[in-house]
Amino acid sequence: MTTQEILDKLPYSKPFLFVDELLQINENGSVGTFTYDKDLDFYKGHFKDSPVTPGVIMTETMAQIGLVCMGIYLYGDSNAEMKAHVMLTSVAVDFMKPVFPGEKVTVTAEKVYFRFKKLNCNVVMKNEAGETVCKGNISGMVTAKLHE
Amino acid sequence: MDKKELITELKTIVTPYAQDPEALDNIGEDTDFIKDLKINSANLVDVVLDVEEKFGIEIDNDSMAKMLSVKAAIEIIEDKLAGVDRK
Numbered sequence: 613m614t615t616q617e618i619l620d621k622l623p624y625s626k627p628f629l630f631v632d633e634l635l636q637i638n639e640n641g642s643v644g645t646f647t648y649d650k651d652l653d654f655y656k657g658h659f660k661d662s663p664v665t666p667g668v669i670m671t672e673t674m675a676q677i678g679l680v681c682m683g684i685y686l687y688g689d690s691n692a693e694m695k696a697h698v699m700l701t702s703v704a705v706d707f708m709k710p711v712f713p714g715e716k717v718t719v720t721a722e723k724v725y726f727r728f729k730k731l732n733c734n735v736v737m738k739n740e741a742g743e744t745v746c747k748g749n750i751s752g753m754v755t756a757k758l759h760e
Numbered sequence: 761m762d763k764k765e766l767i768t769e770l771k772t773i774v775t776p777y778a779q780d781p782e783a784l785d786n787i788g789e790d791t792d793f794i795k796d797l798k799i800n801s802a803n804l805v806d807v808v809l810d811v812e813e814k815f816g817i818e819i820d821n822d823s824m825a826k827m828l829s830v831k832a833a834i835e836i837i838e839d840k841l842a843g844v845d846r847k
Contacts, residue, residue, distance in 0.1 A: 701800070701802035701803075727809065728821070729805075730802055730806075751802065752802075753801065
């Protein structure tokens, strides 16, 4: 499956799509980027007068690139004609640095295991300076898409 | 390893994932991982992976599907340890 095919299968759209590019994907991991547009709606309220990217949005970005793209790829290997659905089941993330409006981040995921439909990945997010802004472990269940 | 020891080992494995402390305290052969211990399906996978590691066995998809209670888990572990592939 090509990176473009995976992007086409993502079930998100603006304003909740947090993958711009999928640079690399294989059986062991994925690499992707996203730029947080300074006009994203949540910056108006997080925080009042001092916009910072919310941790939940950074977590979602890591999950979309590191877990959902990986899940679609791994599922597609064995079920070419079916669409995968990835349900988030657990997250543990440490945050090191803030991400401000307009910043571009790169997410790198490494598969820990994919067994009995459960995908578990270690995921790291870096800013353009190459500094780690957050990292953690994310897992979810990969199943056939619930509905078309 | 007898049944009692196996149950003790299983209790240690399921403790981080069990959501019902009382059912965990009273764990026995008839305990159901999902109905009694309230373990969700994602954590049930972790239970199985921990069982594999603890006992040095490999659980296949069929066994995973059956492993829903302490009793079933004990049967599967005993079979795998004995090298029997019960269909």
